[in-house]
Amino acid sequence: MPSYRAQSDKRVIHFHGDLGEHCADCSDVAGWLCDFPIGGDLTCDRRLCERHGRVVGDNAHYCLTHYRQWRAMNPGEPDYQMTHLRRDTLPAMAQVALGFLKEAFDRRDQGHRGEGITPFLRNSAIPLGADGVRVGQGDVADAPYESLAGGLHWCLEHDLIEVCWRQPPGRDPQPWFAMTRSGLAVMEGETVERG
Ligand SMILES: [Zn+2]
Ligand SMILES: [Zn+2]
Known part of the structure; x- marks a missing residue:
């Protein structure tokens, strides 16, 4: 191998x-x-x-x-500048990051793609460990392309994901991540054009 x-x-x-x-x-x-x-x-x-x-x-x-x-x-x-975003042309770690979010979304997906999809996407947000915290805090200027932080950062810059802050009782607010509608479209095989 x-x-x-x-x-x-x-x-x-x-x-x-x-x-x-x-x-x-x-x-x-x-x-x-x-x-x-x-x-x-x-x-x-x-x-x-x-x-x-x-x-x-x-x-x-x-x-x-x-x-x-x-x-x-x-x-x-x-x-x-990447003006056409498609799943198979995204950087590898951007695909990995989106893959985690899509998996979390799929577990709860009811197949409905109407008006309510944005709040539903946000409800499917997940935390992504230390890399996620780093990205949430904006500490990603030197995150390598090949790290999860790098992939998340890339997705944020290209509007494929968003950060949803959650505050567990008695703890500091934590960044959770959700796909945007564009992120979902890309993961479902569509090409998203950026203006
Ligand atoms: Zn060459
Ligand atoms: Zn090489």
Whole structure:
């Protein structure tokens, strides 16, 4: 069984499983291939993890070398902002974070998608441990992409989740997390366009 290594929050995670090929530049999972055109119908196809690739368009990625080359050829071109959100093009930890929230939601889901869905989503909020507290407190500027905090932060920035503060009796308020309507739509297979 293949094994992988990923740099996470202050530590290295080792994991095993059949997650496909390794990144060409490290031992992490390669989720992307470089889409840089190299002539004819061919693309570079270098295998990339999220640290060793750059998102340059809707489901389009470049390796770091080709990203720099593209940058040099297109000075002043703004970086791609994710304008189309789809489950399979979200960063891996954003998918993981949303997956937890979707699971909590599914346990109570009655299949109703009308007006009442927003309060229902909020009622399905869950706490997410130390990473959740960190994100709730806004202490995520340096959260690595590969951490749960990084995934939650990404989802918050892209309006896929929201923080609902809950105060257990006799304790400090705690951040709980819920999907927004956009988050639910993405998790149910829709493409959400952002203005
Ligand atoms: Zn890598
Ligand atoms: Zn490349």
